Amino acid sequence: MQHNYLLKRAPVKAFLLAICIPFFASAQNTRGLQQQISLNDLSAFKNPTPNWSIAGSVMADYNKPETMTKKDGQGILVNIHGKDKNEDIFTNMEHGDIDLSVDFMMPRGSNSGIYLQGRYEIQLLDSWGKQALTSGDLGAIYERWDESRPAGQFGFDGVAPRINVSRAPGLWQNIRIQFQAPKFDASGKKIANARVVRIMLNGVTIIENAVLQAPTRGSAFANEAAMGPLRLQGDHGPVAFKNFRYSTHVGAYTVDGSRQVWDSNDKPVTVDVKGEPVVFRSFVDIPGKRVTHSASVGLLNNVSFGFDLEQGTVYQIWKGGFLDASPMWLSRGDGNARAIGSVISLDDKPSLALIHQDNQAWPDTLEKGIYRQKGYELDEAGVPTFKYIFDGININDKTTCDDGKMLTRKISVDGPAAPKDLFARVAEGSDIVELGNGLYAVNDFTYYVQLDKGVKPVIRTSAKGKEMLLPIKNTDKGSSAQYSLIW
Incomplete structure (x- = not known):
């Protein structure tokens, strides 16, 4: 039986979501494999x-x-x-x-x-x-x-x-x-x-x-x-x-419908994506912190991403199911939802910063008052554009997926031209390797970043190894930066 528990919230209207029982398992570590x-x-x-x-x-x-x-x-x-x-x-x-x-x-x-x-x-x-x-x-x-x-x-x-x-x-x-x-x-x-x-x-x-x-x-x-x-x-x-x-030890295990993660009075609660994208607000725990203002976005073809509304950041991407919202609804509830699927953790630092000098470090958090979140709007297909103000600049931030193979993110200025020292932070990892034709491998070939032809990023040393920055370019069509994540 399906239950309509969860809401997809949009600026103008809300939709009920159907819940289904998950068949995904989270990644297991190799601690016992000696x-x-x-x-x-x-x-x-x-x-x-x-x-x-x-x-x-x-x-x-x-x-x-x-x-x-x-x-x-x-x-x-x-x-x-x-x-x-x-x-x-x-x-x-x-x-x-x-x-x-x-x-x-x-x-x-x-x-x-x-x-x-x-x-x-x-x-x-x-x-x-x-x-x-x-x-x-x-x-x-x-x-x-x-x-x-x-x-x-x-x-x-x-x-x-x-x-x-x-x-x-x-x-x-x-x-x-x-x-x-x-x-x-x-x-x-x-x-x-x-x-x-x-x-x-x-x-x-x-x-x-x-x-x-x-x-x-x-x-x-x-x-x-x-x-x-x-x-x-x-x-x-x-x-x-x-x-x-x-x-050489493999324990007995069966799939017969009797296995329970929760007690007998509880049932797992998952959010599924069927027919149209889903935007879901919750807490999300990631390594080292809790994202308290997360908007998880489930697109079609089993591709999803997490957006931090306080930092303006795409902080994780995944393929597979969408969300396990059981912690929000069962027992006392703690407001947390978990990505279901194969997750690649990115970084939760702000996506935008004003970099005046080459050696200026990327900020870990945004200064008070420099950023204001304005919600999001849905296009005709149900894909959100996140809107926020950064240092007085109106920003539109949209991430799309056309074929289930990659996410393409476009950060654009809504209004006057961007200052020349405004940058977007695209990736950080132990290494960033240029492969030609605008393709870069990140963090020992964990994922790729694809840039448009002729776009030259700034690749520099960071606390974790390397980071990639893109300038918000001013053209006769407006001010923007665009890149794709491939995995």
Whole structure:
């Protein structure tokens, strides 16, 4: 049953929102995964072919299909095809039950896979932005194969992800797989099928409780067994891996409708986006602080962002579900709502500042009286434009998403030309790498910033490493700054 609990507030009218039960899980840390696969060299693997190597850094092209480069060093396992035969790689380590977490990077159009016990493939694929998912997409359990079946039905028993939280080509992603191996009695007879307990992609649960009755297509072994090596696919396309962490303890877990986060008198309350954007006011807790004047905006195609009305800042972006508002409504309530999905935390410093000197630090907060929030207006599609006054300048701030792949933010002056020393702060991270054609990778390839052709940002040292600033440019069409976030 759906309940109309929550309001979408706009300057002129309000709409009731339908609430549905969530199927997303928040990102789990790797604290319990104490074992690692060393990537100082290739000694952890059996007879690696020349397409596999160890590197210190890699770069996978965002635009050019199946293109990856590397630099010398340690810590990253890389598959780049050469002229010789390109083959899969197997670990010396063999496993039964396993809880595995690994970071990976793929270029545009690439294809790979992780075979549990060398038998059951979890698909790796560039599925960025795809709407209709299959068992061949990123994070899926690949299908079994039987050519004795009717034509068109050779492939069967694959499991598709229930939502797409894939990131753009060339960005680091994380997959966590919790797997229970098949069980055998003393005579060797199988008494329990293998099972994928859970697969989480970029912190979001995409598959749960999937029974594997037999190996998937392309298994390295015809039989099933209690133990087997990890196998990484190397013959389909470039891929890089780092931070292999695992445990051999996998707890029992079922999805039967009886699992409760709250007590028996409470039900989870979520805000869903259906058919039109949603603007939702609440507190939101982020690392180190509580945003007390947040407007969370859920756009179409499962893309959302958080806007701090006190700072004029886009402070987080995410793909997946929209909001878990249970803390607002259950028990005594504390006014807090949580993003549901794969979240990238940005920064909650003010978006605008007057920078008079090159070494002038960006302010952590706004001086009293310099900023005044004026609410927001909705366009015909329901997308808000936030309005505020900064140092006497009227600002329009609008963030849009056209295709589910990126957010485009435009900050424009409503009135006279902007002063020449007015800047917008676009990004901050450990590093900001220029990739050409206005594209920049931020914070070790966590996300991209795309600028229009010919726009030159200011990239300078900050407390966290680097920050990117854009001047509010004055043209005959007005004063503005625009950039896109891609992830």
